[in-house]
Amino acid sequence: MSIVGQGIDRVDARLKVTGTATYSAEHKLPNMAYAVIVQSTIPKGRIAAVDTAAAQSLPGVLAVLTHQNAPRLAKPHGSETRQGGGEQSKPDQKQSPPTPRLTLLQEDRVYYNGQPVALVVADTFERARDAARRVRMRYAAEPAQLDFAKAKQQLRRPEPQPGRPSDTGRGNVERSLQRAATRVDLLYTTPMENHNPIEPHATIAQWEGDRLTLYDATQNISGAQRTAALSFGMQPDQVRVVCPFVGGGFGSKGTTWSHVVLAAIAAKAVQRPVKLVLDRTQMYGPVGARPLTEQRLVLGANAQGKLAAIRHDTISSTATLDDFTEPCTSVSRILYASESLQTSQRLATLDVGVPTYMRAPGEASGSFALESALDELAYRLNMDPVALRLANYAEKDPEKDLPWSSKSLRECYRAGAERFGWSRRSPKPGSMRNGRTLVGWGMATATYPANRKGAKAVAALLPDGTAVVRSGSHDLGTGTYTVMTQIAADALGMPLSRVRFQLGDTTMPEAPVSGGSQTVASVGPAVHQAARALRDKLIATATADTASPLHGLGAGDVDAVDGWLVARADPARRDQMRTVVTRAGGQAIVANASAEQGDEKKRYSMHAFGAVFVEVHIDPDVGTIHVPRVVGAYGIGRMMNAKTTRSQLMGGIVWGLGMGLMEKTEMDWRFGRAVNANLADYHVPVNADCGAIDIIVVDEEDRQINELGAKGVGEIGITGVAAAIANAVYHASGKRIRDLPITPDKVMV
Numbered sequence: 001m002s003i004v005g006q007g008i009d010r011v012d013a014r015l016k017v018t019g020t021a022t023y024s025a026e027h028k029l030p031n032m033a034y035a036v037i038v039q040s041t042i043p044k045g046r047i048a049a050v051d052t053a054a055a056q057s058l059p060g061v062l063a064v065l066t067h068q069n070a071p072r073l074a075k076p077h078g079s080e081t082r083q084g085g086g087e088q089s090k091p092d093q094k095q096s097p098p099t100p101r102l103t104l105l106q107e108d109r110v111y112y113n114g115q116p117v118a119l120v121v122a123d124t125f126e127r128a129r130d131a132a133r134r135v136r137m138r139y140a141a142e143p144a145q146l147d148f149a150k151a152k153q154q155l156r157r158p159e160p161q162p163g164r165p166s167d168t169g170r171g172n173v174e175r176s177l178q179r180a181a182t183r184v185d186l187l188y189t190t191p192m193e194n195h196n197p198i199e200p201h202a203t204i205a206q207w208e209g210d211r212l213t214l215y216d217a218t219q220n221i222s223g224a225q226r227t228a229a230l231s232f233g234m235q236p237d238q239v240r241v242v243c244p245f246v247g248g249g250f251g252s253k254g255t256t257w258s259h260v261v262l263a264a265i266a267a268k269a270v271q272r273p274v275k276l277v278l279d280r281t282q283m284y285g286p287v288g289a290r291p292l293t294e295q296r297l298v299l300g301a302n303a304q305g306k307l308a309a310i311r312h313d314t315i316s317s318t319a320t321l322d323d324f325t326e327p328c329t330s331v332s333r334i335l336y337a338s339e340s341l342q343t344s345q346r347l348a349t350l351d352v353g354v355p356t357y358m359r360a361p362g363e364a365s366g367s368f369a370l371e372s373a374l375d376e377l378a379y380r381l382n383m384d385p386v387a388l389r390l391a392n393y394a395e396k397d398p399e400k401d402l403p404w405s406s407k408s409l410r411e412c413y414r415a416g417a418e419r420f421g422w423s424r425r426s427p428k429p430g431s432m433r434n435g436r437t438l439v440g441w442g443m444a445t446a447t448y449p450a451n452r453k454g455a456k457a458v459a460a461l462l463p464d465g466t467a468v469v470r471s472g473s474h475d476l477g478t479g480t481y482t483v484m485t486q487i488a489a490d491a492l493g494m495p496l497s498r499v500r501f502q503l504g505d506t507t508m509p510e511a512p513v514s515g516g517s518q519t520v521a522s523v524g525p526a527v528h529q530a531a532r533a534l535r536d537k538l539i540a541t542a543t544a545d546t547a548s549p550l551h552g553l554g555a556g557d558v559d560a561v562d563g564w565l566v567a568r569a570d571p572a573r574r575d576q577m578r579t580v581v582t583r584a585g586g587q588a589i590v591a592n593a594s595a596e597q598g599d600e601k602k603r604y605s606m607h608a609f610g611a612v613f614v615e616v617h618i619d620p621d622v623g624t625i626h627v628p629r630v631v632g633a634y635g636i637g638r639m640m641n642a643k644t645t646r647s648q649l650m651g652g653i654v655w656g657l658g659m660g661l662m663e664k665t666e667m668d669w670r671f672g673r674a675v676n677a678n679l680a681d682y683h684v685p686v687n688a689d690c691g692a693i694d695i696i697v698v699d700e701e702d703r704q705i706n707e708l709g710a711k712g713v714g715e716i717g718i719t720g721v722a723a724a725i726a727n728a729v730y731h732a733s734g735k736r737i738r739d740l741p742i743t744p745d746k747v748m749v
Ligand code: MOS
Pocket: 219, 249, 250, 251, 252, 254, 357, 358, 359, 360, 361, 514, 515, 516, 517
């Protein structure tokens, strides 16, 4: 029976609950100094004068770096710069995120409020923080664009990326709309949101001669390595990045931000290892955010609910320093069959920190608009929301005109509806009260692409009979250690307890960014292939060895089971793996693998799908909204670990509750600074906000996607949830809220 699929406990669980898993800020280096960032207090302009005397004179202060005295870098913005932005035109941005333009004390320009403008290094963190407060800057401020309504008057098209055009269409939307029996034309908005992983961004930098080591909290060790190397004009192999554990990233640690290079600058300046940890407030600006969006959805359908037209126009905010596009239209492009479709992405530029990927970038905010609009259409048509979606089920990818590698969405609707009890819903808004409490049931479709990228791994059998498998990947709390150990154990024919998987070091074989829900689908095949190759080597070594009971057998005649090599025809003929290694000279036997994607994406469209059902309770007097239960049903290919899969999907749903009901970065738009930049004022769901969350993973086999049959589960969980809540709120109260988050004031009015 395979170990993959079982709900194995996390192999790193003990380390985590005992506090012995070493996170980036916890590495202890001798003679370490501490850096604290000073941030700009204006959104736009130039630094006119700098006064560091007070800071400099404090005890223990080792350096105060500003644009006036910081060492000059090979790349002033840390990235390959293009006109007006960073290296954004690489293929498949989502899988290989480019470094955004960084601010590295190389110029006097201020691009946003909160930008790093100085760096104080001291012998203790407290002294550095104290000194940082005493750095004085005088600015020559310039008028900043901090008004989204005005910024919208100068919309720009995002730079086109391969496979992701800014505008798409098929058929004639105008004509189809004219002929449609029913139309909706609606505007939805989503606010700026900030990532709040429990572990803040943190970097420890250490120079040894011209070699740099970074202990960095990142979803992309290779990306940090490349950015640091570029910045200092070094070869990538002069930089080592170490990151065995990440306390949540959600996209904010997928690209490399300024503080990483700044830590290295500081360490160079003071000739000591330097630790730089962002505080919570500093995570609202310099390390990305989900941009705000305004989405117009126009749907036209015939009387039976068959969609004739989908039009989805998205405007998302971006930054002067560099561009980021929130690709909200990606869901509308693929989710439903419609005779015509037109989508567009536009950017409105603000003088704020550069936005970035946040869990299901595009799909999370895009599905809020699309799936709310579907619900509004269902009410116009007097049609059940699930039936409307089934009437428009896309049997193939309508954008690429390709078959799906697998799609179990019908089964997700069925299984989710059944578990939820959807058939007992009375459709009329306000018709399902419980005493004074308004009860609402809503649903939405969930979807996220199944991404994959090339990855490498190495597997070794040690003389003690244990196996070590390595790949330079990451575990963001997602379960990478556990799932890769399972994959390796199965492929090697060894018990889980004798296999160790290691990750998070650029000296290991390269793996891609752990973003886009692609780690299992990318690294899994590399681990599988390396382990297989090792197993084959062990078999070849044994069968060639005259001292082995298996001598003379062919490769196909031997199985690997529980740490033994066993003759298939005669299980009594067997050889223990560790003995094979010892007899061969006692050196570890090693095998490498490099797993690349084939041409399957040319032949199939690959996405995960799901359906989410929620119940809301609204107090009609004060408008508070509670979600006592959620049912999510997902088709995610082969489930790699029943426990971690469920946790990932549940975590996504919990974030969906936050997105639907709580999350919003409140900006003071006079100054372009977040005013709720802390976990007390920026609301995310806590346990008391979450009711029962019931996860169904439907049986799904996908033979096209990769040899493991696995789609990612990191991001699909959040998609659809905010729409399902909005739809349930409408069902409960008759109030249609098109602006997230759905706070009590909006429901009460
Ligand atoms: Mo995810 S937003 O691709 O880390």
